[in-house]
Amino acid sequence: MNTVDLFSIKYKSETYQSLQKLVQSILPVESNINIHGSQGSGKTTWAQFILEKSGLANQFCKIDVKEIEEENFKSELEACTFRHILLENVDYLHRENQAILAQYIQARSLQLKPVVITTSKRSLSDLAREGLLRQDLYYKLSVFNIGLPDLKQVKEDIGTFAEYYLKVFSINYKRPQLSLSNEAIARLESFFWVGNILELENVVERAVLLCEGSVVTDKHIRFDEFQKYNSLDLSLGMSLSEVERRLILQTLEHTQNNRTKAAHILGISIRTLRNKINEYKEAGLI
Numbered sequence: 001m002n003t004v005d006l007f008s009i010k011y012k013s014e015t016y017q018s019l020q021k022l023v024q025s026i027l028p029v030e031s032n033i034n035i036h037g038s039q040g041s042g043k044t045t046w047a048q049f050i051l052e053k054s055g056l057a058n059q060f061c062k063i064d065v066k067e068i069e070e071e072n073f074k075s076e077l078e079a080c081t082f083r084h085i086l087l088e089n090v091d092y093l094h095r096e097n098q099a100i101l102a103q104y105i106q107a108r109s110l111q112l113k114p115v116v117i118t119t120s121k122r123s124l125s126d127l128a129r130e131g132l133l134r135q136d137l138y139y140k141l142s143v144f145n146i147g148l149p150d151l152k153q154v155k156e157d158i159g160t161f162a163e164y165y166l167k168v169f170s171i172n173y174k175r176p177q178l179s180l181s182n183e184a185i186a187r188l189e190s191f192f193w194v195g196n197i198l199e200l201e202n203v204v205e206r207a208v209l210l211c212e213g214s215v216v217t218d219k220h221i222r223f224d225e226f227q228k229y230n231s232l233d234l235s236l237g238m239s240l241s242e243v244e245r246r247l248i249l250q251t252l253e254h255t256q257n258n259r260t261k262a263a264h265i266l267g268i269s270i271r272t273l274r275n276k277i278n279e280y281k282e283a284g285l286i
Contacts, residue, residue, distance in 0.1 A: 006049050009164050013154040019146065028054035029084070029115060032141050036120045037148030040198035043119040046146065047086050050117065060084035065092045073097040077104055084115045090141070091120035091127055091264075095134070102137045116141060122267055123147060130269050151193040151200060159185045161197055165204040166216065176214055183218040191223060199224070245285060248276055 007024070011017050026033070029050050035043045051060050061080035066089040068076055073093075077085075077100065093101065101116075108114055120127070124142050127133035151158060162180060170178050184207070193199055207220040248266065255261040263273045280286045 004045060004049070004164070004168075006046065007053075009160060012156040012160055013149075015149050015154050016157055019148070022144070022146065023050060023053075026050075026144055029056075029117070031143040032116045032118075033144045033146060034090075034118045034120060034124050034142050035146045035148065036123045038121060038150050038196055040196035041148040041150065042197050043148060044086075044088065046148065047088075047117045047119055051084065051086065054084075056082075056084050060086055062086045062088070064088040065090060065097075070094055070097060074100050077101065080114075083112065085117070087116055087118045089120065090118040090124075091122055091132070093133075098134045098137050102134060102140060105140050126267070151196045155189055158189050158193075158200065161200055162188055162204050165201050166208065169205050169208040173208060175208060175211075178208060178211060179215050181215050181217045184216050184221050187218040187221045244276075245280060248273070249280075249286065252277075 007020065009016075011020060023046070027050065033047075033050070035046050037043055051057065060082050061084070063073075063076050063080075063085065065073070065087065074097070087101075105114055105116065118124070118141050123145060124133055124138050125145070128135050128138035151161075159180070162185065166178055166180060170176070188200070188203070195202075203221060203223060206222055207216045210220045210222070211217075248262070251262045251265050252259070255265065259270055259273055259277075263270045266273065277286070
Protein backbone atom coordinates (compact mmCIF):
# COMPACT_ATOMS: atom_id res chain seq x y z
CA MET A 1 0.00 0.00 0.00
CA ASN A 2 1.14 3.53 -0.67
CA THR A 3 1.49 5.91 2.25
CA VAL A 4 -1.98 7.21 3.03
CA ASP A 5 -3.46 9.66 5.50
CA LEU A 6 -5.57 7.20 7.43
CA PHE A 7 -7.19 9.96 9.50
CA SER A 8 -8.54 11.74 6.41
CA ILE A 9 -10.61 8.74 5.31
CA LYS A 10 -14.25 8.94 6.40
CA TYR A 11 -14.94 5.36 7.41
CA LYS A 12 -18.49 4.02 7.46
CA SER A 13 -17.95 0.80 9.39
CA GLU A 14 -17.90 0.78 13.18
CA THR A 15 -14.78 -1.40 13.01
CA TYR A 16 -12.67 1.21 11.25
CA GLN A 17 -14.19 4.10 13.18
CA SER A 18 -13.21 2.39 16.44
CA LEU A 19 -9.77 1.58 15.08
CA GLN A 20 -9.24 5.20 14.07
CA LYS A 21 -10.19 6.42 17.56
CA LEU A 22 -7.86 3.90 19.21
CA VAL A 23 -4.90 4.99 17.10
CA GLN A 24 -5.61 8.65 17.84
CA SER A 25 -5.64 7.88 21.57
CA ILE A 26 -2.17 6.29 21.60
CA LEU A 27 -0.32 9.05 19.76
CA PRO A 28 2.51 9.87 20.13
CA VAL A 29 3.42 6.23 20.46
CA GLU A 30 5.35 5.26 23.60
CA SER A 31 3.86 1.82 24.18
CA ASN A 32 4.45 -1.49 22.48
CA ILE A 33 1.78 -2.30 19.88
CA ASN A 34 0.89 -5.37 17.87
CA ILE A 35 -0.94 -4.88 14.59
CA HIS A 36 -2.33 -8.11 13.18
CA GLY A 37 -4.40 -9.05 10.17
CA SER A 38 -4.48 -10.99 6.91
CA GLN A 39 -2.15 -10.35 4.02
CA GLY A 40 -2.89 -7.03 2.32
CA SER A 41 -4.97 -5.69 5.23
CA GLY A 42 -2.60 -2.75 5.79
CA LYS A 43 -0.48 -3.76 8.78
CA THR A 44 2.68 -2.01 7.60
CA THR A 45 0.71 1.03 6.44
CA TRP A 46 -0.88 1.49 9.87
CA ALA A 47 2.45 0.92 11.64
CA GLN A 48 4.27 3.49 9.54
CA PHE A 49 1.36 5.91 9.83
CA ILE A 50 1.51 5.67 13.64
CA LEU A 51 5.25 6.36 13.57
CA GLU A 52 4.84 9.30 11.19
CA LYS A 53 2.05 10.83 13.27
CA SER A 54 4.34 10.48 16.29
CA GLY A 55 7.00 12.58 14.54
CA LEU A 56 9.21 9.54 13.97
CA ALA A 57 9.10 9.17 10.19
CA ASN A 58 12.88 8.80 9.94
CA GLN A 59 13.65 7.88 13.52
CA PHE A 60 12.92 4.18 13.82
CA CYS A 61 14.58 0.90 12.92
CA LYS A 62 12.79 -1.60 10.72
CA ILE A 63 13.41 -5.34 10.89
CA ASP A 64 11.45 -7.86 8.83
CA VAL A 65 11.80 -11.29 10.44
CA LYS A 66 10.90 -13.04 7.18
CA GLU A 67 13.60 -11.23 5.22
CA ILE A 68 16.64 -11.96 7.41
CA GLU A 69 18.49 -15.12 8.36
CA GLU A 70 17.66 -16.46 11.81
CA GLU A 71 21.26 -16.18 12.99
CA ASN A 72 21.38 -12.49 12.01
CA PHE A 73 18.45 -11.39 14.16
CA LYS A 74 20.51 -10.53 17.23
CA SER A 75 22.98 -8.41 15.27
CA GLU A 76 20.13 -6.62 13.46
CA LEU A 77 18.51 -5.85 16.80
CA GLU A 78 21.71 -4.62 18.41
CA ALA A 79 22.42 -2.42 15.39
CA CYS A 80 19.28 -0.37 16.05
CA THR A 81 20.23 3.20 16.88
CA PHE A 82 16.70 4.40 17.68
CA ARG A 83 14.35 3.56 20.55
CA HIS A 84 11.45 2.86 18.24
CA ILE A 85 11.51 -0.42 16.31
CA LEU A 86 9.13 -1.70 13.64
CA LEU A 87 9.38 -5.49 13.82
CA GLU A 88 7.46 -7.02 10.94
CA ASN A 89 6.20 -10.61 10.72
CA VAL A 90 6.99 -11.29 14.36
CA ASP A 91 4.94 -14.49 14.11
CA TYR A 92 7.89 -15.96 12.18
CA LEU A 93 10.31 -15.29 15.04
CA HIS A 94 11.91 -18.53 16.19
CA ARG A 95 12.04 -19.52 19.84
CA GLU A 96 15.73 -18.70 20.31
CA ASN A 97 15.26 -15.23 18.86
CA GLN A 98 12.15 -14.70 20.98
CA ALA A 99 14.39 -15.10 24.02
CA ILE A 100 16.86 -12.61 22.54
CA LEU A 101 14.09 -10.06 21.95
CA ALA A 102 12.66 -10.52 25.45
CA GLN A 103 16.10 -10.01 26.96
CA TYR A 104 16.76 -6.97 24.75
CA ILE A 105 13.57 -5.29 25.98
CA GLN A 106 14.11 -6.26 29.62
CA ALA A 107 17.75 -5.09 29.75
CA ARG A 108 16.96 -1.47 28.94
CA SER A 109 16.13 1.01 31.66
CA LEU A 110 12.63 2.46 31.86
CA GLN A 111 13.82 5.77 30.41
CA LEU A 112 15.54 4.07 27.48
CA LYS A 113 13.02 1.27 27.07
CA PRO A 114 12.58 0.41 23.39
CA VAL A 115 9.17 0.96 21.84
CA VAL A 116 8.38 -1.99 19.60
CA ILE A 117 5.60 -2.02 17.02
CA THR A 118 5.08 -5.54 15.70
CA THR A 119 3.05 -6.84 12.80
CA SER A 120 1.73 -10.38 12.40
CA LYS A 121 -0.92 -12.29 10.52
CA ARG A 122 -2.35 -13.76 13.71
CA SER A 123 -2.90 -12.14 17.09
CA LEU A 124 -0.11 -12.60 19.60
CA SER A 125 -2.63 -13.95 22.11
CA ASP A 126 -3.46 -16.81 19.73
CA LEU A 127 0.23 -17.53 19.19
CA ALA A 128 0.95 -17.50 22.92
CA ARG A 129 -2.06 -19.71 23.65
CA GLU A 130 -0.76 -22.32 21.19
CA GLY A 131 2.76 -22.19 22.58
CA LEU A 132 4.18 -20.52 19.47
CA LEU A 133 5.13 -17.36 21.36
CA ARG A 134 6.76 -17.02 24.75
CA GLN A 135 4.23 -15.84 27.30
CA ASP A 136 6.57 -13.22 28.78
CA LEU A 137 7.21 -11.81 25.31
CA TYR A 138 3.48 -11.72 24.63
CA TYR A 139 2.97 -9.44 27.63
CA LYS A 140 5.92 -7.25 26.67
CA LEU A 141 4.70 -6.72 23.10
CA SER A 142 0.96 -6.44 23.69
CA VAL A 143 0.30 -3.23 25.56
CA PHE A 144 -2.06 -2.38 22.70
CA ASN A 145 -3.46 -4.79 20.13
CA ILE A 146 -4.86 -3.58 16.82
CA GLY A 147 -6.73 -6.15 14.77
CA LEU A 148 -7.31 -5.23 11.13
CA PRO A 149 -10.39 -6.75 9.46
CA ASP A 150 -10.48 -8.51 6.12
CA LEU A 151 -12.01 -6.24 3.51
CA LYS A 152 -14.94 -8.58 3.03
CA GLN A 153 -15.82 -8.08 6.72
CA VAL A 154 -16.29 -4.33 6.24
CA LYS A 155 -18.21 -4.29 2.98
CA GLU A 156 -19.52 -0.79 3.67
CA ASP A 157 -15.96 0.56 3.45
CA ILE A 158 -15.06 -1.03 0.11
CA GLY A 159 -16.49 2.01 -1.63
CA THR A 160 -14.78 4.26 0.93
CA PHE A 161 -11.34 2.90 0.10
CA ALA A 162 -12.09 2.79 -3.61
CA GLU A 163 -13.05 6.48 -3.63
CA TYR A 164 -9.90 7.35 -1.71
CA TYR A 165 -7.58 5.54 -4.12
CA LEU A 166 -9.51 6.93 -7.07
CA LYS A 167 -8.53 10.43 -5.91
CA VAL A 168 -4.93 9.36 -5.29
CA PHE A 169 -4.43 7.83 -8.73
CA SER A 170 -6.29 10.63 -10.51
CA ILE A 171 -3.63 12.95 -9.10
CA ASN A 172 -0.72 10.55 -9.71
CA TYR A 173 -1.64 10.06 -13.37
CA LYS A 174 -2.68 13.68 -13.91
CA ARG A 175 -6.21 12.69 -14.84
CA PRO A 176 -9.26 14.91 -14.35
CA GLN A 177 -11.21 14.18 -11.20
CA LEU A 178 -12.85 10.82 -11.78
CA SER A 179 -15.93 9.35 -10.16
CA LEU A 180 -17.14 5.79 -9.60
CA SER A 181 -20.46 4.69 -11.05
CA ASN A 182 -22.92 2.82 -8.85
CA GLU A 183 -22.38 -0.24 -11.04
CA ALA A 184 -18.62 -0.06 -10.47
CA ILE A 185 -19.08 0.14 -6.70
CA ALA A 186 -21.53 -2.78 -6.80
CA ARG A 187 -19.01 -4.86 -8.75
CA LEU A 188 -16.29 -4.04 -6.21
CA GLU A 189 -18.59 -4.92 -3.30
CA SER A 190 -19.46 -8.28 -4.86
CA PHE A 191 -15.83 -9.44 -4.98
CA PHE A 192 -14.23 -11.68 -2.32
CA TRP A 193 -10.96 -9.68 -1.95
CA VAL A 194 -8.48 -12.36 -0.96
CA GLY A 195 -5.75 -9.70 -1.17
CA ASN A 196 -7.75 -7.20 0.88
CA ILE A 197 -6.98 -3.46 0.61
CA LEU A 198 -3.73 -4.01 -1.28
CA GLU A 199 -5.63 -5.87 -3.99
CA LEU A 200 -8.36 -3.20 -4.09
CA GLU A 201 -5.69 -0.53 -4.56
CA ASN A 202 -4.33 -2.38 -7.60
CA VAL A 203 -7.79 -2.84 -9.12
CA VAL A 204 -8.61 0.87 -8.73
CA GLU A 205 -5.26 1.90 -10.25
CA ARG A 206 -5.95 -0.35 -13.24
CA ALA A 207 -9.45 1.13 -13.62
CA VAL A 208 -8.09 4.70 -13.64
CA LEU A 209 -5.70 3.81 -16.46
CA LEU A 210 -8.42 2.05 -18.47
CA CYS A 211 -10.98 4.85 -18.08
CA GLU A 212 -11.02 7.28 -21.01
CA GLY A 213 -13.84 9.47 -19.74
CA SER A 214 -14.68 11.01 -16.38
CA VAL A 215 -16.60 8.09 -14.87
CA VAL A 216 -15.15 4.71 -13.91
CA THR A 217 -17.77 2.10 -14.75
CA ASP A 218 -18.06 -1.60 -14.03
CA LYS A 219 -16.42 -2.28 -17.41
CA HIS A 220 -13.21 -0.73 -16.09
CA ILE A 221 -13.18 -2.96 -13.02
CA ARG A 222 -11.01 -5.91 -13.95
CA PHE A 223 -9.78 -8.44 -11.45
CA ASP A 224 -6.41 -10.16 -11.60
CA GLU A 225 -6.09 -13.58 -13.20
CA PHE A 226 -4.15 -14.54 -10.06
CA GLN A 227 -7.47 -14.97 -8.30
CA LYS A 228 -8.27 -18.01 -10.41
CA TYR A 229 -5.52 -19.85 -8.58
CA ASN A 230 -6.22 -18.45 -5.15
CA SER A 231 -9.90 -19.17 -4.74
CA LEU A 232 -11.69 -22.30 -3.65
CA ASP A 233 -14.12 -24.19 -5.86
CA LEU A 234 -17.17 -23.54 -3.68
CA SER A 235 -20.87 -23.71 -4.39
CA LEU A 236 -24.08 -23.09 -2.50
CA GLY A 237 -25.25 -26.09 -0.52
CA MET A 238 -21.73 -27.31 0.17
CA SER A 239 -21.27 -28.32 3.82
CA LEU A 240 -18.93 -26.38 6.09
CA SER A 241 -16.87 -29.53 6.67
CA GLU A 242 -16.35 -29.91 2.92
CA VAL A 243 -15.28 -26.28 2.61
CA GLU A 244 -12.81 -26.87 5.42
CA ARG A 245 -11.46 -30.03 3.76
CA ARG A 246 -10.91 -28.27 0.43
CA LEU A 247 -9.18 -25.34 2.11
CA ILE A 248 -6.84 -27.62 4.05
CA LEU A 249 -5.95 -29.73 1.01
CA GLN A 250 -5.39 -26.69 -1.20
CA THR A 251 -3.15 -25.11 1.43
CA LEU A 252 -1.12 -28.33 1.70
CA GLU A 253 -0.76 -28.34 -2.09
CA HIS A 254 0.34 -24.71 -2.01
CA THR A 255 3.03 -25.48 0.60
CA GLN A 256 4.10 -28.68 -1.16
CA ASN A 257 2.82 -30.70 1.82
CA ASN A 258 4.85 -28.74 4.35
CA ARG A 259 2.57 -29.20 7.34
CA THR A 260 4.29 -26.58 9.48
CA LYS A 261 3.79 -23.88 6.84
CA ALA A 262 0.27 -25.06 6.07
CA ALA A 263 -0.75 -24.94 9.73
CA HIS A 264 0.69 -21.43 10.04
CA ILE A 265 -1.22 -20.20 6.97
CA LEU A 266 -4.45 -21.82 8.18
CA GLY A 267 -4.06 -20.41 11.69
CA ILE A 268 -4.27 -23.80 13.39
CA SER A 269 -1.84 -25.97 15.33
CA ILE A 270 0.16 -28.71 13.63
CA ARG A 271 -1.61 -31.22 15.88
CA THR A 272 -5.02 -30.05 14.65
CA LEU A 273 -3.85 -30.26 11.05
CA ARG A 274 -2.49 -33.78 11.58
CA ASN A 275 -5.78 -34.90 13.13
CA LYS A 276 -7.73 -33.49 10.18
CA ILE A 277 -5.52 -35.30 7.67
CA ASN A 278 -5.91 -38.58 9.54
CA GLU A 279 -9.68 -38.01 9.64
CA TYR A 280 -9.79 -37.53 5.86
CA LYS A 281 -7.66 -40.63 5.29
CA GLU A 282 -9.87 -42.79 7.49
CA ALA A 283 -12.95 -41.56 5.64
CA GLY A 284 -11.30 -42.26 2.26
CA LEU A 285 -11.48 -38.59 1.26
CA ILE A 286 -7.78 -38.35 0.35
